[in-house]
Amino acid sequence: MKLYDVHNEYQGHLDKAELTSTPLELAERWIADAAKDKNNNFEEANKMVLATVDPNGQPFQRVVLLKEISNDGLIFFTNYHSRKGQHIANNNQVSLLFYWSIHARQIHFTGKATLLTNKENEAYFHSRPYESQLAAAASHQSHPIENKQVLLDKVEALKEQFPDQVPIPKEWGGYNVAYESVEFWQGSSHRLHDRFIYLKEGNTWKITRLAP
Ligand SMILES: Cc1cc2nc3c(=O)[nH]c(=O)nc-3n(C[C@H](O)[C@H](O)[C@H](O)COP(=O)(O)O)c2cc1C
Numbered sequence: 001m002k003l004y005d006v007h008n009e010y011q012g013h014l015d016k017a018e019l020t021s022t023p024l025e026l027a028e029r030w031i032a033d034a035a036k037d038k039n040n041n042f043e044e045a046n047k048m049v050l051a052t053v054d055p056n057g058q059p060f061q062r063v064v065l066l067k068e069i070s071n072d073g074l075i076f077f078t079n080y081h082s083r084k085g086q087h088i089a090n091n092n093q094v095s096l097l098f099y100w101s102i103h104a105r106q107i108h109f110t111g112k113a114t115l116l117t118n119k120e121n122e123a124y125f126h127s128r129p130y131e132s133q134l135a136a137a138a139s140h141q142s143h144p145i146e147n148k149q150v151l152l153d154k155v156e157a158l159k160e161q162f163p164d165q166v167p168i169p170k171e172w173g174g175y176n177v178a179y180e181s182v183e184f185w186q187g188s189s190h191r192l193h194d195r196f197i198y199l200k201e202g203n204t205w206k207i208t209r210l211a212p
Contacts, residue, residue: 010104010187014194019207023182023198024071027107030184031069034100049097050076052087060087066098067124073176074109075116077124079141081171088113094177104187111179121173126165133166134158183210 020026034045046066053059060083068075074096079085088094096109125133138154145151158166183197193212198205 008104009189010193012104012186012188012194014184014186014188014196016196016209019196022071022205023179023184024069026184027069027182030100030103030105030107031066031098033103034098034105037102045100047098048074048076049099050084051095051097052084053091053093054087055090060084067174073111073178075174075176077121077172077174079136079139079169079172080115081143082141084142085171088175096177096179106183106185108181108183108185109177109179110181111177113175113177116174116176118173122168124174125168125172130164130166136172137166137169185212188212 018026020029031045035042047063048066049061050064051059051061062084064076064078066074066076080089092113094111094113096111098107099105125136128136134155137158138151180200181197183195186194188194191212195210195212197208197210199208
Protein backbone atom coordinates (compact mmCIF):
# COMPACT_ATOMS: atom_id res chain seq x y z
CA MET A 1 0.00 0.00 0.00
CA LYS A 2 1.34 3.42 -0.94
CA LEU A 3 -0.20 6.51 0.63
CA TYR A 4 1.86 9.27 -0.95
CA ASP A 5 -1.23 10.89 -2.50
CA VAL A 6 -3.15 11.19 0.75
CA HIS A 7 -3.17 14.84 1.77
CA ASN A 8 -5.16 16.63 4.41
CA GLU A 9 -5.57 20.37 4.73
CA TYR A 10 -5.91 21.65 8.30
CA GLN A 11 -7.70 24.85 9.16
CA GLY A 12 -6.91 25.64 12.79
CA HIS A 13 -4.84 28.37 14.44
CA LEU A 14 -3.16 28.72 17.79
CA ASP A 15 -2.21 32.35 18.28
CA LYS A 16 0.23 33.52 20.92
CA ALA A 17 -2.56 35.55 22.49
CA GLU A 18 -4.51 32.34 23.21
CA LEU A 19 -1.70 30.82 25.26
CA THR A 20 -2.37 30.45 28.96
CA SER A 21 0.27 31.01 31.62
CA THR A 22 0.24 27.32 32.58
CA PRO A 23 -0.01 24.43 30.13
CA LEU A 24 -2.72 22.90 32.33
CA GLU A 25 -5.27 25.55 31.39
CA LEU A 26 -4.73 25.11 27.66
CA ALA A 27 -4.60 21.31 27.89
CA GLU A 28 -7.88 21.26 29.83
CA ARG A 29 -9.44 23.52 27.20
CA TRP A 30 -8.33 21.25 24.36
CA ILE A 31 -9.50 18.08 26.16
CA ALA A 32 -12.88 19.74 26.80
CA ASP A 33 -13.07 20.84 23.13
CA ALA A 34 -12.40 17.26 22.00
CA ALA A 35 -15.10 15.99 24.35
CA LYS A 36 -17.62 18.62 23.26
CA ASP A 37 -17.68 17.75 19.60
CA LYS A 38 -20.94 16.12 18.61
CA ASN A 39 -19.19 12.99 17.32
CA ASN A 40 -17.06 12.77 20.36
CA ASN A 41 -17.23 12.61 24.17
CA PHE A 42 -14.88 12.26 27.12
CA GLU A 43 -14.44 8.57 26.34
CA GLU A 44 -12.80 9.62 23.10
CA ALA A 45 -11.07 12.69 24.44
CA ASN A 46 -9.08 10.99 27.20
CA LYS A 47 -7.10 8.48 25.15
CA MET A 48 -3.37 9.10 25.20
CA VAL A 49 -0.33 7.23 23.95
CA LEU A 50 2.18 6.39 26.66
CA ALA A 51 5.79 5.86 25.57
CA THR A 52 8.30 4.06 27.78
CA VAL A 53 11.73 2.66 27.06
CA ASP A 54 13.11 -0.76 27.88
CA PRO A 55 16.59 -1.25 29.42
CA ASN A 56 18.11 -1.43 25.90
CA GLY A 57 16.67 1.97 24.99
CA GLN A 58 13.98 0.44 22.76
CA PRO A 59 10.84 2.63 22.94
CA PHE A 60 7.38 1.07 23.31
CA GLN A 61 4.02 2.83 23.03
CA ARG A 62 0.45 1.97 23.90
CA VAL A 63 -2.86 3.73 24.54
CA VAL A 64 -3.94 4.36 28.14
CA LEU A 65 -6.79 6.42 29.56
CA LEU A 66 -6.30 9.72 31.29
CA LYS A 67 -8.19 9.74 34.59
CA GLU A 68 -7.08 13.05 36.01
CA ILE A 69 -5.02 16.04 34.96
CA SER A 70 -3.84 18.78 37.31
CA ASN A 71 -0.83 20.97 38.00
CA ASP A 72 0.67 17.92 39.72
CA GLY A 73 0.51 15.66 36.68
CA LEU A 74 -1.51 13.21 34.59
CA ILE A 75 -2.93 10.07 36.17
CA PHE A 76 -3.58 6.72 34.50
CA PHE A 77 -4.12 3.21 35.86
CA THR A 78 -2.57 -0.08 34.84
CA ASN A 79 -0.82 -3.20 36.06
CA TYR A 80 2.51 -2.50 37.75
CA HIS A 81 3.87 -5.89 36.56
CA SER A 82 2.99 -5.20 32.92
CA ARG A 83 5.64 -4.45 30.32
CA LYS A 84 5.12 -0.70 30.81
CA GLY A 85 5.29 -1.18 34.59
CA GLN A 86 8.62 -2.97 34.27
CA HIS A 87 9.95 -0.23 32.00
CA ILE A 88 8.88 2.51 34.42
CA ALA A 89 10.42 0.67 37.39
CA ASN A 90 13.72 0.80 35.49
CA ASN A 91 13.35 4.30 34.00
CA ASN A 92 10.48 6.52 35.05
CA GLN A 93 10.94 9.06 32.25
CA VAL A 94 7.92 8.72 29.99
CA SER A 95 6.03 10.67 27.37
CA LEU A 96 2.30 11.01 26.82
CA LEU A 97 0.70 12.04 23.56
CA PHE A 98 -2.85 13.11 22.79
CA TYR A 99 -4.05 13.46 19.21
CA TRP A 100 -7.52 14.60 18.21
CA SER A 101 -8.05 14.39 14.47
CA ILE A 102 -11.31 16.31 14.75
CA HIS A 103 -9.44 19.51 15.63
CA ALA A 104 -6.04 18.56 14.13
CA ARG A 105 -4.47 18.99 17.55
CA GLN A 106 -1.70 17.17 19.36
CA ILE A 107 -0.31 17.64 22.88
CA HIS A 108 2.93 16.02 23.93
CA PHE A 109 3.93 15.76 27.60
CA THR A 110 7.24 14.53 28.95
CA GLY A 111 7.91 13.86 32.61
CA LYS A 112 8.48 11.38 35.39
CA ALA A 113 6.01 8.70 36.45
CA THR A 114 5.57 7.85 40.12
CA LEU A 115 3.30 5.34 41.82
CA LEU A 116 0.05 6.44 43.43
CA THR A 117 -0.58 5.44 47.03
CA ASN A 118 -2.38 2.21 47.98
CA LYS A 119 -5.23 4.34 49.28
CA GLU A 120 -5.64 6.16 45.95
CA ASN A 121 -5.42 2.90 44.02
CA GLU A 122 -7.96 1.17 46.21
CA ALA A 123 -10.44 4.05 46.00
CA TYR A 124 -10.34 4.06 42.20
CA PHE A 125 -10.29 0.26 41.83
CA HIS A 126 -13.49 -0.14 43.82
CA SER A 127 -15.21 2.70 41.97
CA ARG A 128 -14.92 0.66 38.76
CA PRO A 129 -17.63 -1.76 37.57
CA TYR A 130 -17.49 -5.28 39.07
CA GLU A 131 -16.63 -6.74 35.63
CA SER A 132 -13.64 -4.41 35.31
CA GLN A 133 -12.44 -5.43 38.77
CA LEU A 134 -12.70 -9.10 37.75
CA ALA A 135 -10.82 -8.52 34.51
CA ALA A 136 -8.04 -6.60 36.25
CA ALA A 137 -7.65 -9.34 38.85
CA ALA A 138 -7.74 -12.16 36.26
CA SER A 139 -5.23 -10.67 33.82
CA HIS A 140 -1.49 -10.83 34.41
CA GLN A 141 -1.14 -8.02 31.91
CA SER A 142 1.55 -8.46 29.23
CA HIS A 143 2.37 -12.04 30.25
CA PRO A 144 1.82 -14.95 27.81
CA ILE A 145 -1.34 -17.05 28.24
CA GLU A 146 -2.13 -20.41 26.67
CA ASN A 147 -5.51 -19.37 25.28
CA LYS A 148 -8.48 -17.11 26.05
CA GLN A 149 -10.27 -19.86 28.00
CA VAL A 150 -7.61 -19.63 30.70
CA LEU A 151 -8.66 -16.01 31.27
CA LEU A 152 -12.40 -16.80 31.20
CA ASP A 153 -11.93 -19.64 33.71
CA LYS A 154 -10.01 -17.30 35.99
CA VAL A 155 -12.85 -14.76 35.85
CA GLU A 156 -15.41 -17.46 36.71
CA ALA A 157 -13.30 -18.63 39.67
CA LEU A 158 -12.97 -15.04 40.93
CA LYS A 159 -16.73 -14.50 40.60
CA GLU A 160 -17.39 -17.45 42.87
CA GLN A 161 -14.72 -16.42 45.33
CA PHE A 162 -15.73 -12.73 45.41
CA PRO A 163 -19.41 -12.33 44.47
CA ASP A 164 -19.68 -8.64 45.45
CA GLN A 165 -16.36 -6.90 45.38
CA VAL A 166 -12.95 -8.05 44.23
CA PRO A 167 -9.96 -7.20 46.44
CA ILE A 168 -7.51 -4.97 44.62
CA PRO A 169 -4.65 -7.04 43.17
CA LYS A 170 -1.38 -5.92 44.76
CA GLU A 171 0.16 -5.24 41.34
CA TRP A 172 -2.68 -3.02 40.10
CA GLY A 173 -2.61 0.75 40.43
CA GLY A 174 -1.96 4.16 38.99
CA TYR A 175 0.87 6.45 38.05
CA ASN A 176 1.12 10.19 38.19
CA VAL A 177 3.25 11.68 35.44
CA ALA A 178 4.66 15.00 36.70
CA TYR A 179 5.28 16.86 33.47
CA GLU A 180 8.28 19.05 32.71
CA SER A 181 7.56 19.91 29.09
CA VAL A 182 4.28 20.28 27.25
CA GLU A 183 4.10 20.90 23.52
CA PHE A 184 0.94 22.02 21.75
CA TRP A 185 0.57 21.45 17.99
CA GLN A 186 -2.30 22.90 16.05
CA GLY A 187 -2.68 21.88 12.41
CA SER A 188 -3.01 24.94 10.19
CA SER A 189 -3.38 25.71 6.49
CA HIS A 190 -0.63 25.06 3.90
CA ARG A 191 1.41 23.03 6.41
CA LEU A 192 2.21 26.21 8.37
CA HIS A 193 1.15 24.69 11.65
CA ASP A 194 1.39 26.35 15.07
CA ARG A 195 3.65 24.80 17.72
CA PHE A 196 4.44 26.05 21.20
CA ILE A 197 6.46 24.29 23.87
CA TYR A 198 6.14 25.03 27.60
CA LEU A 199 9.25 24.19 29.63
CA LYS A 200 9.14 24.16 33.39
CA GLU A 201 11.54 26.63 35.01
CA GLY A 202 11.12 26.46 38.77
CA ASN A 203 7.55 27.49 39.45
CA THR A 204 6.96 29.12 36.09
CA TRP A 205 6.72 28.02 32.49
CA LYS A 206 8.85 29.33 29.65
CA ILE A 207 6.98 29.33 26.34
CA THR A 208 8.75 29.06 22.99
CA ARG A 209 7.30 28.89 19.49
CA LEU A 210 8.77 26.07 17.40
CA ALA A 211 8.90 25.80 13.62
CA PRO A 212 6.37 23.29 12.39
C1 LIG B 1 -8.61 2.75 23.87
C2 LIG B 1 -7.67 1.97 24.76
C3 LIG B 1 -7.60 2.28 26.10
C4 LIG B 1 -6.73 1.59 26.94
N1 LIG B 1 -6.62 1.94 28.24
C5 LIG B 1 -5.73 1.32 29.04
C6 LIG B 1 -5.50 1.78 30.38
O1 LIG B 1 -6.08 2.78 30.85
N2 LIG B 1 -4.62 1.07 31.13
C7 LIG B 1 -3.93 -0.01 30.65
O2 LIG B 1 -3.16 -0.60 31.39
N3 LIG B 1 -4.09 -0.43 29.39
C8 LIG B 1 -4.97 0.22 28.56
N4 LIG B 1 -5.11 -0.20 27.26
C9 LIG B 1 -4.31 -1.34 26.79
C10 LIG B 1 -2.89 -0.86 26.48
O3 LIG B 1 -2.86 -0.15 25.25
C11 LIG B 1 -1.86 -2.00 26.44
O4 LIG B 1 -2.23 -2.99 25.52
C12 LIG B 1 -1.69 -2.66 27.81
O5 LIG B 1 -1.68 -1.71 28.86
C13 LIG B 1 -0.42 -3.50 27.87
O6 LIG B 1 0.68 -2.67 27.56
P1 LIG B 1 2.18 -3.12 27.94
O7 LIG B 1 2.26 -4.58 27.65
O8 LIG B 1 3.07 -2.32 27.06
O9 LIG B 1 2.37 -2.83 29.39
C14 LIG B 1 -5.95 0.52 26.41
C15 LIG B 1 -6.01 0.24 25.04
C16 LIG B 1 -6.84 0.98 24.23
C17 LIG B 1 -6.82 0.69 22.74
